[in-house]
Amino acid sequence: MAGHSKFKNIMHRKGAQDKKRSNLFSKLSREITVAAKxxxxxxxxxxxxxxxxNTAKAQSMPKDNIQRAIDKATLADGENYEEVRYEGYGPGGSAIIVEALTDNRNRTATAVRTAFSKHGGNLGTEGSVAHGFERKGLIEYPVSAGDEETVLEAAMEAGADDIESDMGEDGGHTIWTEADALHQVASDLEKSLGEAANVKLAWKPNITVEMDEKGAATLLKLVDALDDDDDVQTVWGNYEIPDDVMAKLD
Incomplete structure (x- = not known):
């Protein structure tokens, strides 16, 4: 079950959104409001x-902001968002899934299509790449949560499917569950390991594509462009960027 965690560059560069706190909080608020509604x-x-x-708390979002987002769900004249998924192809044969919450499908579709076309990709039809992914539950813990054996034992007892541990300086523990078991597994792990750094539904690729330096540079520009859009909540991909390539791009 254990192995090197590749999630940090399968989703997007770790910390990319942290540099844009207001944008991140806006996305988190939107998800909270939709979930509450x-x-x-x-x-x-x-x-x-x-x-x-829990995700908002892990990102140090103030309690007042969280409560305001919940309260917005009860307003009669509040904004109405719908969930939309886009699928497409990025550089180097990579497959990309974009999840969005939007109050204007035309605006969001245009922005996502433009991002793909400007950065070496193209937007596909619904289902064009999703068949290469599994819908899974994702729970992330920092290295400080415990050593590999401790976290592995806790994850197995909680009913997790898989765990990938990277005990390096920027590593952590990535725990995978069945989608419908995410809430229960996360609750059980919280009792043994404390609050997770990240808990969410994810798209886990069945097979990853290794990117070279040129492809990775273009791909990361695409991911950043998508992340910058207020309507886009998450960007998932089946790409893997080797550490030596990532070091050249940082």
Whole structure:
């Protein structure tokens, strides 16, 4: 079950969004509001909202901001967002899945299509790349949560499917679960390991594509362009960028 964590560059460069705090908080607020509107505004009774709130807390989002986002769900004249998924192809044969929350599908589709076309990719049809991914639950812990054996044992007891541990300076523990078991596994792990750094539903690639320096440089520009869009919540891909290539690009 254990292995080197590749998630840090499969999703996007770790910390890329952290440099844009206001943009990140806006995305988190939108997810909290949508989650609260789709169910009860009580995180204890609404698994999706609890995950959204936990993710916001892990990103140091102020409690007042979190509560305001929950409260917005009860406003009669509040914004109405819908979930949209886009699929496409990036440089080097990579496959990309973009998840968005939008109040204007035309605006978001145009922005996503433009980002792909400007950075060596092209937008595909629904289902064009999703078949190469699995919908899974993702839980991330920092290295400080414990050594590989400790976290592995806790993850197995909680019912996780897989764990990838990287005990390096910028590493951590990546724990995978079945999508419908994410809330329960995360709750059980919180009791043994403490609060996770990240808990969310993810698209896990079945096979990864290794990128060379040229392809990786263009690909990261595409990912950054997508991340910069307020409507885009997450960007997933099946790419893997070797550490020596990433070092040249940072």
């Amino acid at each position: 789709m169910g009860t505004p009580d995180p204890d009774m609404n698994p999706r909202l609890r995950l959204a709130v």
